[in-house]
Amino acid sequence: MESLLLVLDLAGILVFAISGALLAVRRNLDIVGLLALAALTGLGGGWIRDILIGAVPPASLADWRYLLVPVIAALATFWFHPAVARRERTVDVMDAFGLGLFCVAGSLKALQFDVGPLSAILLGIVTAAGGGVLRDVVVQRVPTVFGPGELYAIPAAAGATLAVVGHELEFPATPVAIVAATVAVTWRLLAILRGWHAPVPRA
């Protein structure tokens, strides 16, 4: 079970890191830029959460396997970026699984520290979306998660909310986590497929 979770976690970081490295290629950055954006995108959300709750050094700095994954993502994108870019929709779909995993895992980790349920939900969203925000800010792009693209933070909020509510009601942990992650992933995939957007203020 624990090694399954580790593999899922590393897979989520890998997909996020590839999206960061791909953006670095498009902005004509060098290998340093690819490595930096891969690491920021893959690990940044967890870092923000861990810094805010005081869980430092973050797990990804205490375990070298977490650092190796963005390096692999950056090198693979460096060599094979035309093939990766052609499969960007595939990256988006895999990214949805990272989203589902990280919003649930992030909010459950936050609950172990001295924050309330509302903060735990917020920190779940930050875990899932924070790396992408850092990625975008660094290359001077308004974070895509802030609009007007397809739903991203709202499915993450749903997943985090289900995880936190299930935890507060003392439901069994594993089924709650699976249901919460599945809701987030499904909602995100449907949003991509159907072109669902979050509401925008009227002009």
Added chain:
Amino acid sequence: MESLLLVLDLAGILVFAISGALLAVRRNLDIVGLLALAALTGLGGGWIRDILIGAVPPASLADWRYLLVPVIAALATFWFHPAVARRERTVDVMDAFGLGLFCVAGSLKALQFDVGPLSAILLGIVTAAGGGVLRDVVVQRVPTVFGPGELYAIPAAAGATLAVVGHELEFPATPVAIVAATVAVTWRLLAILRGWHAPVPRA
């Protein structure tokens, strides 16, 4: 007394959060962007201070009322942004009160941790201006507080300095805080009214 301070604190966060949500509207972001910019602007300065002094999780993550305020600001701006935008000068004036409050409260909180008086002043300025810097960086605007707009950080520095000096001289806390905040607010309001700017290097 304590509940007066809480109300003042929440009111300051509300005004800052409205300025963040208003900028999000102007950049055509969706409701997620409004919520994120409201939270970053309202709570970000305190988060940076708390992370730097090790006061984590920040108070605003341990008390759900602090998280509710940016949500209210974002929803109100979402629905009523034309009316809010017409009153932007009113928002600026209320923002001056947030500035005065946060530079004093921020420096006094920093003094309780292991930093010297100069750092406490810096952290007071960061508390007052840091949320606005995060807001601007996220939407790709050079932080307005860095120039060339009307004086903002300098009144905050004055308020923080008075608060720290008063504390070091062991003057009674409440009058010192009121004088320090009043100086910051008045200076900021006069700067808006008279168009005072900080010095710029000659070309």
Added chain:
Amino acid sequence: MESLLLVLDLAGILVFAISGALLAVRRNLDIVGLLALAALTGLGGGWIRDILIGAVPPASLADWRYLLVPVIAALATFWFHPAVARRERTVDVMDAFGLGLFCVAGSLKALQFDVGPLSAILLGIVTAAGGGVLRDVVVQRVPTVFGPGELYAIPAAAGATLAVVGHELEFPATPVAIVAATVAVTWRLLAILRGWHAPVPRA
């Protein structure tokens, strides 16, 4: 010895801070912007490292001399920026010494906290290059260290790696630090002199 290290540390911060203040002048910021960019560039890398490893408040907030240096850099640049700008290549050369010093000192500090060797190397690079990244992000410039300029992070990575490997092999500390810093400085200076760049993905 200890006061030699302090002087070197402050000198490194000074050079970094000057590069931040100079960029602020070029972007037409006011004295607040100069002070903020000087502090972010000079101290920001160390702050990110200290926040990630939990060494808070950072040393530079507990010792007023560290805060005075960016103030001096900002004021000197404010008054004498035409002369400073004419000597930008000199600033670049001095910056190389800051780079060598900070990558080694940063990785050795990280090793004292609960992170592995790979993380210590990463944190050494962050100490050396993080302030420049913050400086660039704030004024909406893609961080120069991410490409396509002359080698910067790679010499820092070499210095940090040598320092960490030497430490793990329990070699004597001072010679290891001197060799590691010398390699980083020399490599960076040669990169400037010869126009060496990091590899870029083929188009």
